[in-house]
Amino acid sequence: MTQASARSLDVPADATIPSRHPKAPGVGERIPPHNPACRGCADVPGGIHMESWVDDDRGEGGDPGVGVAVRSRMAVTDDMQGGPGLIHGGYLMAAFDECLGSVAPLVTRSCVTARLETDFRAPVPVGTTLWLRARLDGVLRRKYFVSAEARLDSEDGPLVGTARALFVQVDLQHFLRHGRAEDLEAIGASAEQIRAARG
Numbered sequence: 399m400t401q402a403s404a405r406s407l408d409v410p411a412d413a414t415i416p417s418r419h420p421k422a423p424g425v426g427e428r429i430p431p432h433n434p435a436c437r438g439c440a441d442v443p444g445g446i447h448m449e450s451w452v453d454d455d456r457g458e459g460g461d462p463g464v465g466v467a468v469r470s471r472m473a474v475t476d477d478m479q480g481g482p483g484l485i486h487g488g489y490l491m492a493a494f495d496e497c498l499g500s501v502a503p504l505v506t507r508s509c510v511t512a513r514l515e516t517d518f519r520a521p522v523p524v525g526t527t528l529w530l531r532a533r534l535d536g537v538l539r540r541k542y543f544v545s546a547e548a549r550l551d552s553e554d555g556p557l558v559g560t561a562r563a564l565f566v567q568v569d570l571q572h573f574l575r576h577g578r579a580e581d582l583e584a585i586g587a588s589a590e591q592i593r594a595a596r597g
């Protein structure tokens with residue numbers, strides 16, 4: 399296998415789709431912030447204030463399915479401006495990252511974004527609301543393949559963006575080893591845990 403194909407976002411033929419974890423929120427339930435300081439999902443100044451819910455997976459062609467999916471909403475505010483009156487592309491990518499990143503934790507432990515590909519299909523004016531929907535397309539080893547779409551002002555509004563991503567499952571050591579100590583301590587990690595993770 400070449401390096402290019404090994405890193406592709408195409409779902410491998412031997413990928414599987416596990417069920418939601420029994421302790422994960424159920425369909426329709428709000429997904430709580432994964433970190434109280436997260437600029438994606440927590441209620442903090444400067445954040446994008448994304449709200450997310452567990453969605454049912456309608457599957458290909460709208461068929462009812464048993465998969466894993468997330469629905470998210472983000473108000474496009476004045477401070478997200480790039481072009482005059484339009485969203486900056488990085489904010490749309492942040493919205494996708496947050497929505498896509500909420501999918502894998504419904505079946506496993508923490509995951510981080512390894513790769514994110516976004517197609518900007520139509521301009522997004524400020525003052526609108528983005529509705530996003532992401533689904534799990536397949537899992538292989540620690541790799542979670544997900545895809546999403548973003549629509550304007552309603553769940554069936556005009557399509558303004560699509561994205562595909564790969565999330566990689568990591569353990570707590572990832573955060574203990576790499577995160578700033580004061581932020582880890584703020585969510586309950588001890589100085590000793592942090593020291594131990596860093597060797």
Ligand SMILES: CCCCCCCC/C=C\CCCCCCCC(=O)SCCNC(=O)CCNC(=O)[C@H](O)C(C)(C)COP(=O)(O)OP(=O)(O)OC[C@H]1O[C@@H](n2cnc3c(N)ncnc32)[C@H](O)[C@@H]1OP(=O)(O)O
Binds near residue numbers: 541
């Ligand atoms: C007491 C409390 C303590 C703490 C509590 C913490 C709670 C936290 C809770 C919840 C947090 C959730 C936060 C979500 C936030 C939203 C999502 C983000 O924005 S995340 C930020 C941006 N992303 C990164 O910063 C990743 C930086 N990258 C890395 O750390 C590594 O590169 C990582 C983990 C992604 C992979 O490194 P490897 O060494 O673990 O694993 P390898 O072997 O390299 O990759 C595994 C497989 O993935 C493929 N892979 C890796 N990177 C790839 C890429 N870019 N493209 C394609 N494939 C890739 C590889 O080819 C390999 O595949 P094969 O199994 O061999 O087939």
